[in-house]
Amino acid sequence: MDGLSGEIWQSVALTVELASATTVILLIIGTPLAWWLARSKAIWTEAVATIVALPLVLPPTVLGFYLLVLLGPNGPGGWIASLWGGRTLAFTFEGLIVGSVLYSMPFVVQPIRNAFVAMGERPLEVAATLRASPARAFWTVAVPLARPGFLTAGVLGFAHTIGEFGLVLMIGGNIPGRTRVLSIAIFDYVEEAxxxxxxxxxxxxxxxxxxxxxxxxxxxxxxxxxRA
Structure with missing residues (x-):
């Protein structure tokens, strides 16, 4: 193909922006959640882990339907959008970020949780004997040891967001320059032959x-x- 048209570049840029924002947000909120899931002894820990993992088995249209209701003018998203004069978060880039964060969460939280579990208790016990505070032990011991998990989580979170289709179509539609990401663009091109x-x-x-x-x-x- 002789060069990429402007509309394709627009979809590429929008997709990369969405995937980047989603990955950063997920790493920020997913890290403490993964740490808690890895360390908590509460009986309802696995119930929370199951909720986080739901997007793995839920059809994207099901999650998209509930998000459409929540992000719409009659849901919390409508109230939030009203803070800056909007009516809804549905069919907006901000709404896509919300949906992508929820849909890609297990792909980020689970690898980080696994890395924290694989680390074991010994490194933290050693840090405690050296009088390191829990926060210091987390940042100087746990996070560096779990770095492979963070790398995997970042790659999977970014890639999964790039490949989203059903959820994006449900809550974002097909608005050029706003919600028309690559997966939607491919669908459009096929329909238009x-x-x-x-x-x-x-x-x-x-x-x-x-x-x-x-x-x-x-x-x-x-x-x-x-580890060997």
């Missing part, structure tokens, strides 16, 4: 998916060697 554009984007996403899976495999392999 614009096969060259659809083939180029689909092929690019296949290559991207291959790179993501390979990256995660290499991170896991390196982590296994480090």
């Amino acid at each position: 614009r096969w060259r554009e659809a083939s180029w984007l689909a092929g690019s996403m296949v290559i991207f998916a291959f790179a993501v899976i390979l990256t995660v495999a290499l991170i896991d392999k390196r982590n296994a060697r480090a």
Whole structure:
């Protein structure tokens, strides 16, 4: 294809922006949640973990439906949007971020939780004997030891957001420059029989998916060697 049209570049930029914002937010809120899930002895810990993991098995349209209600003018999203003069968070970029954070959460929280669990108790016990506060032990001991988990979480969270379709279509629709991400663009090109554009984007996403899976495999392999 002779160059990318402006509309394709627009979708690419919007998708990368959405995936980047979602990944950063998930790493910020997912880290303390993963730490709590890894360390808590409460009987309802696994109930919380199950809620976090629900997007793994829920059809995107189901989650999208409930988010559409919550983000709409009659839900909490309408009240939040009214703070800056809007009517709804549905069919907005901000709404896409909310939906993407919820939908990609298990792909970020679970690898970090697994890394914290694999770390064991011994490093924190040693830190405690050296009079390190819990906060200091977390940042100087736990986080560095769990770095492979953070890398995996960041890669998976970013990649999963890139590939979203059903949820995005439900709560974002297809608004060029606002909610028309790559997965929606491919769908549009197929409907319009614009096969060259659809083939180029689909092929690019296949290559991207291959790179993501390979990256995660290499991170896991390196982590296994480090533990050996």
